Amino acid sequence: MRVDVWGVRGSIPAPGPTTNRYGGNTPCVSVIDTKGHLCVIDMGTGIVPLGTALLQKSLPVRDDFGAGKGNATVLLSHGHWDHIQGFPFFAPVFIPGTKLSIFGNARTADRVEALLEGQMNPQFSPIYTLKNLGATIRFEGVREHQCFRVSDLEVSSMELPHGETSVLSFQIKEQGKTLIYASDAGYSASGAPDDVVEFYRDADVLIHDSTYTPEEQELRRNRGLSSYLDAAAVAARAGVGKLVLFHYDQDHSDDIVDENVRLCGQELERLGAGRTEVVGAFEGMQIDI
Numbered sequence: 564m565r566v567d568v569w570g571v572r573g574s575i576p577a578p579g580p581t582t583n584r585y586g587g588n589t590p591c592v593s594v595i596d597t598k599g600h601l602c603v604i605d606m607g608t609g610i611v612p613l614g615t616a617l618l619q620k621s622l623p624v625r626d627d628f629g630a631g632k633g634n635a636t637v638l639l640s641h642g643h644w645d646h647i648q649g650f651p652f653f654a655p656v657f658i659p660g661t662k663l664s665i666f667g668n669a670r671t672a673d674r675v676e677a678l679l680e681g682q683m684n685p686q687f688s689p690i691y692t693l694k695n696l697g698a699t700i701r702f703e704g705v706r707e708h709q710c711f712r713v714s715d716l717e718v719s720s721m722e723l724p725h726g727e728t729s730v731l732s733f734q735i736k737e738q739g740k741t742l743i744y745a746s747d748a749g750y751s752a753s754g755a756p757d758d759v760v761e762f763y764r765d766a767d768v769l770i771h772d773s774t775y776t777p778e779e780q781e782l783r784r785n786r787g788l789s790s791y792l793d794a795a796a797v798a799a800r801a802g803v804g805k806l807v808l809f810h811y812d813q814d815h816s817d818d819i820v821d822e823n824v825r826l827c828g829q830e831l832e833r834l835g836a837g838r839t840e841v842v843g844a845f846e847g848m849q850i851d852i
């Protein structure tokens with residue numbers, strides 16, 4: 564599978580000269596399987612440049628999105644604003660003939676639809692309603708421990724704590740390779756639960772929340788996000804191949820992220836997990852798994 568990163572920032576977009584290298588868009592990652600099907604994880608503002616790339620045909624997807632033949636699946640970890648705010652600006656949704664299947668973190672399909680319908684409310688958007696979009700959209704509610712197939716991808720879900728609420732982590736497998744997406748993970752001070760570690764076990768790539776420094780985490784544990792030390796700890800326990808830090812605090816400059824990646828690598832060494840590579844996710848990053 565081919566993984567592309569379009570947005571790496573948590574909470575709000577953070578454009579500007581100090582965030583140019585990693586990027587200022589909020590979370591969006593795409594996965595293209597060996598059949599060329601597009602699967603999108605989260606719809607932060609990073610989905611906007613993804614839409615542009617699809618219309619420019621600069622990605623190896625099977626379907627022609629510009630000609631109204633686009634067909635994509637979306638996995639939505641949760642409905643917080645930074646994970647949905649790019650959706651009304653994703654160009655293919657305005658093209659009649661586009662088909663989207665949105666699998667959201669909710670008990671029912673109706674609740675996923677209501678979440679995105681609310682975003683179209685005229686108080687927030689000139690679109691008024693999802694019905695004004697050109698795309699045909701199908702909704703599915705997903706809870707934890709669900710397994711389903713997306714084209715050639717085998718997808719499983721796991722619930723992670725996130726402050727007073729929860730998010731879904733997604734495990735995506737194809738041809739014996741495994742990607743885990745775990746954004747907005749807020750474990751307790753004692754670390755990730757054992758079943759979460761097992762869910763991540765031996766993944767080739769773990770894209771993991773790394774919002775805070777340990778000093779910030781001391782003061783903000785109740786917000787339900789990870790520090791780079793939390794990410795290192797769970798990656799070491801799970802024995803993952805590559806840890807990709809993600810969902811950076813909006814106030815962290817590129818230089819701070821550089822330092823966090825370096826210190827995360829040091830922590831992995833200290834934990835005896837030196838074979839786990841660590842990198843910082845950036846807009847434009849491509850990983851072939």
Ligand SMILES: [Zn+2]
Nearest residue numbers: 573574645747
């Ligand atoms: Zn977030």
